[in-house]
Amino acid sequence: MKLQIAATGSNDPEVHAAGCTDIQRGLRTRKYQDVRLTGDYDTAYAVVLDWWQDIIAERIEDAQYLHDHPEARLTGDTGELTTEAAEVRDLAPYVKFLPCTKGLPGGFRPSKSTSSR
Numbered sequence: 047m048k049l050q051i052a053a054t055g056s057n058d059p060e061v062h063a064a065g066c067t068d069i070q071r072g073l074r075t076r077k078y079q080d081v082r083l084t085g086d087y088d089t090a091y092a093v094v095l096d097w098w099q100d101i102i103a104e105r106i107e108d109a110q111y112l113h114d115h116p117e118a119r120l121t122g123d124t125g126e127l128t129t130e131a132a133e134v135r136d137l138a139p140y141v142k143f144l145p146c147t148k149g150l151p152g153g154f155r156p157s158k159s160t161s162s163r
């Protein structure tokens with residue numbers, strides 16, 4: 047699924063379907079600093095991984111492991127993964143998937159805290 051990841055003022059990522067009108071609106075109102083990443087993603091995990099690679103750890107080999115072993119994303123099996131991959135999982139709750147990402151496996155989820163609206 048083609049997605050775009052926008053960075054908010056506090057640098058928290060928000061994920062939209064590519065071309066979603068909310069992105070342009072967010073940029074206009076300065077809710078978003080910019081659109082940081084655009085890509086085609088299979089799962090929400092892949093999105094978080096890409097964000098993490100881009101922002102936090104561009105050169106970590108474990109990220110490459112997940113690229114090469116997509117099954118590890120699905121099972122969440124970290125048996126062969128190291129701390130960095132665990133950090134990807136820790137980062138996941140901070141990545142906000144908007145309703146327009148509903149078609150993405152593991153994507154849009156009703157937020158646990160209902161305060162953000």
Ligand SMILES: [Zn+2]
Pocket residue numbers: 061062063066067068069144145146147
């Ligand atoms: Zn959207």
